[in-house]
């Protein structure tokens with residue numbers, strides 16, 4: 528195994544730049560070798576910001592480059608399957624952003640390709656690398672709250688959804704883009720997988736989507752039954768404006784754990800106008816250390832030939848829940864997976 532692995536980041540948007548940034552200083556034993564983006568201005572701007580020269584406009588050209596050991600797939604979700612399968616066939620180790628893909632068949636194909644190619648496939652559920660989320664998991668595993676009865680997980684995002692998300696058949700909607708992490712939290716904290724869901728959703732903040740995309744929703748709640756009998760509840764919202772909000776509550780037979788903070792600093796300003804504390808602005812701030820640990824774990828798994836803490840199976844199970852949830856919203860009844 529080489530001392531320094533060459534990594535290529537495929538997709539130079541918001542999440543791609545966070546991963547890429549980690550490989551130019553924060554994670555050891557790795558070098559950011561190249562960026563990929565079909566939009567040349569984006570690829571060039573990314574390289575300038577990151578201080579590297581090499582970029583590709585087509586990921587297939589990057590996969591032909593024998594110097595590349597591993598790739599991070601951060602293109603829009605709809606492209607994950609084709610890129611991951613091609614990367615596995617080219618013998619590159621893969622860290623794939625969530626949601627893993629559009630449906631379970633795509634996920635299975637990706638898992639099979641990685642197995643066949645003999646490469647690592649890690650899923651980027653970065654909350655599993657967040658200190659508070661990890662601490663909660665340790666407390667649960669130590670039996671401090673007894674058996675897990677209910678996991679409630681919510682994510683509210685500040686930004687108004689991009690128009691490409693309006694067509695649920697193409698984007699899988701906020702359940703995929705926003706709530707995948709919450710679904711994974713249900714699985715991780717309960718140690719079980721969801722077997723039935725009932726989801727209710729609506730569009731409250733995107734009037735321009737209403738006529739052309741009546742199925743689009745920007746707010747969703749989903750009750751879940753897990754195979755172990757544990758109960759689950761997921762709440763997702765986009766365009767909330769007030770900040771980025773990610774919280775989990777785990778109720779056990781002997782106690783409860785709350786995870787998640789929404790204050791950016793532990794500063795409270797009190798004046799005659801009232802009390803003020805800055806709210807967390809974005810996932811980019813809240814989970815910055817989690818991303819670094821996630822990227823470091825990926826490199827460690829390759830170098831030490833370990834199984835990643837988050838695998839293709841975790842990605843597949845979350846996608847199955849997303850698809851069942853979207854069906855439940857349309858059919859207006861519970862759906863078994």
Ligand SMILES: NC(=O)c1ccc[n+]([C@@H]2O[C@H](COP(=O)([O-])OP(=O)(O)OC[C@H]3O[C@@H](n4cnc5c(N)ncnc54)[C@H](O)[C@@H]3O)[C@@H](O)[C@H]2O)c1
Nearest residue numbers: 537538539540541542543564601602603604606624625626
């Ligand atoms: N872990 C998280 O919390 C998190 C946060 C944000 C995004 N994501 C995921 O990361 C992925 C990208 O999201 P984003 O917010 O960075 O999107 P983005 O729109 O900011 O960036 C995507 C980039 O990919 C490029 N692209 C398009 N087609 C491509 C292709 N075929 N090959 C390579 N690049 C291509 C686009 O030009 C764009 O620059 C999505 O799957 C998203 O769900 C995960």
